[in-house]
Amino acid sequence: MKKRLSAIILMLAVFTSGAFAANAYQKSITVNYDVNLEINGRVPQLTDVNGKAVKPFTYDGTTYVPIRAVAEEMGAYVGYDSASGTAIVFQDDVEAMYTAYSIGEASRKLQWAVENTLQCCELYNTNDMSRSDFMSTVKSIADDATVAANDAKEKYGSAVDNQNIYIEDIDLCMSELTSELNTANSFFEYAGNFANSKSSSDLAKLFSARNEIVINEKAVKAVDSFMQTMW
Incomplete structure (x- = not known):
């Protein structure tokens, strides 16, 4: 079913109205x-x-x-x-698309974090980066991705609370992102192990986890599919 095209225009707008009374x-x-x-x-x-x-x-x-x-x-x-004495209005299609957009952005942030961490691994493995620099850089990269993921979780939680009519579609997007987050947590754990060992087996685990997130792109694909149904 074709959804309201105006939702595309409003997707990045603030759709929660009100102020503290x-x-x-x-x-x-x-x-x-x-x-x-x-x-x-x-x-x-x-x-x-x-x-x-x-x-x-x-x-x-x-x-x-x-x-x-x-x-x-x-x-x-x-x-x-x-x-807060605030009246709140949510338009379902706008809220759904804004939530899906946030999920897609969180997934892309994870992909970026994984790829940049692997670059750091290569520099660390060839002694072009110190262990302390490697650990602090990876932590900063992971924290940046976590912020985007938490933002997506918050918007998803609001959509659930508001009984959004598109919640089943958003559920699928969020499910794929949750899977990627679990894999990313393991990925960054492997990165910590690699900092101590520089072993080929730990590096192999990093690439395996990387492929699951970056190659499959399941969350991004789920979001793109949902967005297409809204046209």
Whole structure:
């Protein structure tokens, strides 16, 4: 099924709205219920979370609409963070694509980390890099990849919490990334062993783990496949 093309444009936009409600106050106002609402060519039946009818109104030249009713009418998820007093709106297709994009970026970061670590191994093996430089450089590379992976995990967790309708597609992408992360953890453990041994067997383990992540590219392929279905 073709999905909304506008999601591509919005993919990198911030789709969570709201701010901390500092210095909240109450004010009595007079509003006018003299405005009708039409969404995508039809007049919606707007209701609150309890099913009670709600209406838009105007005040001081501005039209106000009930955010939950309108957002849900347009296919979005609406939540509320009571700790910060923030109303949160998630459009499923935008959230799904943004999550998938983050997973793909995390996978590419892992590939980059693995390839750069192997280059360091070659320099260390030929004594063109000291052991301390090798260890600190590999740690920095691994930490950089970990940041991207944690970002993808956080976005995936939000999509799950929001009951995103595309969650099964994102599940597959995340499953492949999780597998790559497990392999990467072993890879960096092998790199630590290689720092102590410089043995050919430890180097062989590094290349085997590298092939599983870089050659297969399962997470990136899963993300690309999902993105194509959204066109």
